[in-house]
Amino acid sequence: MRPLLSAGDTEIYRVEEYRSAMLPVEEMFIGTEALRLQIAALGPDDYEASSDRLVMASTSYVVRSRGFVAVVDTGVGNGKPRIRDMWNGLTTSWLEEVSQVVDPAEVDVVINTHLHCDHVGWNTTTDAAGAWVPTFPNARYLFNELDRSFITGPDARVMFERNGDFWADSIEPVFVAGQADVVELPHRAAPGIVLEHAPGDTPGHMVVRVLDPSSGSTVAIISGDALHHVLQVATPGLTSSFCSMKEVAEATRRALLEECAATGVPLLPGHVASRELLYVGADGEGGFEVSDGAH
Numbered sequence: 404m405r406p407l408l409s410a411g412d413t414e415i416y417r418v419e420e421y422r423s424a425m426l427p428v429e430e431m432f433i434g435t436e437a438l439r440l441q442i443a444a445l446g447p448d449d450y451e452a453s454s455d456r457l458v459m460a461s462t463s464y465v466v467r468s469r470g471f472v473a474v475v476d477t478g479v480g481n482g483k484p485r486i487r488d489m490w491n492g493l494t495t496s497w498l499e500e501v502s503q504v505v506d507p508a509e510v511d512v513v514i515n516t517h518l519h520c521d522h523v524g525w526n527t528t529t530d531a532a533g534a535w536v537p538t539f540p541n542a543r544y545l546f547n548e549l550d551r552s553f554i555t556g557p558d559a560r561v562m563f564e565r566n567g568d569f570w571a572d573s574i575e576p577v578f579v580a581g582q583a584d585v586v587e588l589p590h591r592a593a594p595g596i597v598l599e600h601a602p603g604d605t606p607g608h609m610v611v612r613v614l615d616p617s618s619g620s621t622v623a624i625i626s627g628d629a630l631h632h633v634l635q636v637a638t639p640g641l642t643s644s645f646c647s648m649k650e651v652a653e654a655t656r657r658a659l660l661e662e663c664a665a666t667g668v669p670l671l672p673g674h675v676a677s678r679e680l681l682y683v684g685a686d687g688e689g690g691f692e693v694s695d696g697a698h
């Protein structure tokens with residue numbers, strides 16, 4: 404597999420678990436009536452007009468920086484019991500694709516940008532006895548206290564009712580195995596890999612800043628669900644109905660878009676299907692637009 408991006412001693416690989424016209428527009432976003440013209444103008448990799456559904460990908464990233472390897476976001480996972488039909492007992496070749504980049508036994512850290520069930524699934528696989536155990540046997544799994552307390556607190560019960568108990572099959576086994584580290588943010592996992600607090604979608608949502616360790620410059624920002632769809636570049640106020648802190652999420656999104664528009668650094672989002680590198684430009688009226696990357 405070829406890297407999506409490389410700079411100095413750092414390489415980023417993109418692994419797509421699946422893509423699907425999965426969610427009706429109105430289920431994904433709040434307040435889409437005023438955006439119907441923009442939605443109708445989207446291409447087929449962003450929107451399926453026949454079903455009025457948004458096309459979403461599930462993406463993970465493998466970052467190799469001076470020999471240190473991080474896996475960022477682990478999708479829905481295989482064989483997980485889930486409420487949503489499409490995710491229930493999903494079978495994909497995600498692990499084979501990751502294994503083309505790195506032997507799972509050689510992954511140093513696993514980072515879930517946030518603790519939603521479509522970002523933690525491949526944290527675990529089943530052992531011979533059918534128990535959920537860490538997929539990456541020698542990795543440290545990095546969490547922060549805000550999301551750890553969120554996922555073990557009362558607000559998470561609603562998510563488990565909607566999705567299935569992904570704490571029990573995808574996160575708790577990592578703690579039981581002694582492979583979880585609860586870190587303070589920002590956290591430098593390696594010279595080129597920094598976890599930063601980007602709250603909103605969950606209280607402890609993080610983005611991962613990937614740096615060229617030689618120059619210290621930012622190569623890309625793996626942005627998780629700070630942004631779910633390209634629609635939110637031109638309309639940062641558009642908020643996912645799954646966000647737990649909607650106003651905070653918008654402020655986080657605007658700050659990321661501002662940085663990317665000013666610097667030309669690409670975002671690597673969790674669900675955008677139409678672009679592997681999401682470049683952002685200024686639209687000339689104080690807002691943002693998707694750009695071709697020329698800066």
Ligand SMILES: [Zn+2]
Pocket residue numbers: 519521522628673674
């Ligand atoms: Zn997500």
